[in-house]
Amino acid sequence: EAGVVQSPRYKIIEKKQPVAFWCNPISGHNTLYWYRQNLGQGPELLIRYENEEAVDDSQLPKDRFSAERLKGVDSTLKIQPAELGDSAVYLCASSLEALAGTEQFFGPGTRLTVL
Amino acid sequence: LAKTTQPISMDSYEGQEVNITCSHNNIATNDYITWYQQFPSQGPRFIIQGYKTKVTNEVASLFIPADRKSSTLSLPRVSLSDTAVYYCLANSGNTPLVFGKGTRLSVIA
Numbered sequence: 001e002a003g004v005v006q007s008p009r010y011k012i013i014e015k016k017q018p019v020a021f022w023c024n025p026i027s028g029h030n031t032l033y034w035y036r037q038n039l040g041q042g043p044e045l046l047i048r049y050e051n052e053e054a055v056d057d058s059q060l061p062k063d064r065f066s067a068e069r070l071k072g073v074d075s076t077l078k079i080q081p082a083e084l085g086d087s088a089v090y091l092c093a094s095s096l097e098a099l100a101g102t103e104q105f106f107g108p109g110t111r112l113t114v115l
Numbered sequence: 116l117a118k119t120t121q122p123i124s125m126d127s128y129e130g131q132e133v134n135i136t137c138s139h140n141n142i143a144t145n146d147y148i149t150w151y152q153q154f155p156s157q158g159p160r161f162i163i164q165g166y167k168t169k170v171t172n173e174v175a176s177l178f179i180p181a182d183r184k185s186s187t188l189s190l191p192r193v194s195l196s197d198t199a200v201y202y203c204l205a206n207s208g209n210t211p212l213v214f215g216k217g218t219r220l221s222v223i224a
Contacts, residue, residue, distance in 0.1 A: 043159065107158050108158055109156075111156075
């Protein structure tokens with residue numbers, strides 16, 4: 001069974017440029033998460049989707065970050081414009097549902113470097 | 116959200132049993148305790164989860180005392196490939212997982 005797929009794996013851009021990350025969750029998983037992980041830190045939740053609805057985006061910097069999950073399957077996370085402090089690994093995860101006790105499956109992440 | 120506290124790092128020799136203790140003094144009645152493992156350049160991976168007493172799977176054991184204010188992840192006979200960061204989390208309902216800095220385990224030959 002394929003796991004969570006993310007692309008690209010690495011991205012280097014200059015500040016003020018836009019960037020987008022793509023995630024394909026495990027088939028049948030209704031819940032999708034985007035996390036950001038800074039060096040030496042644990043992942044921090046940016047946004048959670050239940051099907052195509054964003055149900056928790058309280059940690060998403062809405063002035064420059066946006067996300068969508070069309071048709072409740074694939075998802076895209078965008079940053080425009082990128083800042084130096086956005087350099088991090090962006091992880092996508094999915095689960096059958098959002099309840100505690102439900103295992104989250106993580107993708108390999110996209111490592112973003114902003115110069 | 117329950118806050119968890121765990122050691123920043125641990126070292127162990129191959130073949131030894133490793134116990135990583137996590138403190139969660141303000142754990143809520145409905146909180147589950149979950150451990151994830153993360154290797155470099157990979158996303159975290161679920162290891163084990165429990166609510167109380169002891170849970171064991173093919174990878175690890177999780178010990179949770181009656182007061183549930185702490186838990187211990189036990190890795191039997193570690194190998195070099197167990198070198199990773201281990202995260203202890205507590206959550207319930209549909210509250211999000213809150214990852215701390217985790218425990219960086221280094222296994223030495």
